[in-house]
Amino acid sequence: MHTQVIDTLKKNQLNITDSRKTILQLFMQSDGALAHMDIENNTGDEFDRVTIYRTLQTFVDKGIIHTIPSADNAIRYALCKDACSEGHHHDNHIHFMCDHCSTTYCLDHVEVPALQLPGGFMASRTDMVVSGCCNRCSK
């Protein structure tokens, strides 16, 4: 598991630093998406707030994680699939945010349906966020 973290960083030509190792590991251990706060809570005061923001931004730039918009005004991040690379995301799956436990899931197997947009509109990115009750909370 630990080697996978190093591998991913090297594959993306990133220097190996404590914060990148720790934060990337957090993503690999988590099944859902993480907001900045989740990371800060999980690392204590090991890293500065700013370092976390910059590390997340670096990962997004490299295509390691992608952002998930939300109505509650806090950007969440989740690991990209292998198909993503620098400057080119392929995260056309939908996201699910649970109203009860606030966990955000990437529903990798639910494809975003194709849309017929009005004339003149050209889509470059589609975000689909479904909220409701997740499979753990509905039991």
Added chain:
Amino acid sequence: MHTQVIDTLKKNQLNITDSRKTILQLFMQSDGALAHMDIENNTGDEFDRVTIYRTLQTFVDKGIIHTIPSADNAIRYALCKDACSEGHHHDNHIHFMCDHCSTTYCLDHVEVPALQLPGGFMASRTDMVVSGCCNRCSK
């Protein structure tokens, strides 16, 4: 046009105040969605920042406007269709945000496709935001 503002406020059992009249009129004149900033810019310092936030919240609660999530960390608002009422939104249309001019459109005629969610997941709300180049900017 002005009577329509008053009508809408009365229909929702809201007192008629300057801020509500002015802000609601702004929405009716605008074709796209408005963020808090847009409203503040359009009203100068006629109203306090807090008043605008509270007026927007009131309108959302009454089902007059609905929120649009976005990745840039600023909630946008747009007029609801007639079908919306207090505590019960029917805004299952798609939103389009232009990368160039930042205008946010409600594409009322593009329905959100039905989804097949994994077992145990129950959707209560679906937000679909497409970004790209709008029909004005693509000319």
Added chain:
DNA sequence: GCATTTTTTGCAACCATGTTGCAATGTGGT
């Protein structure tokens, strides 16, 4: 029209999220 009750506003203060500049420190390559 005036007094009373209820709503709404404005102000100040606060919190959360995110960014920028710069000096100090750590990392990779030789």
Added chain:
DNA sequence: ACCACATTGCAACATGGTTGCAAAAAATGC
């Protein structure tokens, strides 16, 4: 071990949004 460069931490700032409370403005009753 050294050097060049990348990264971190700190302070400060910017924006988006909320809360408590007193003052002002509506609606209500008379």
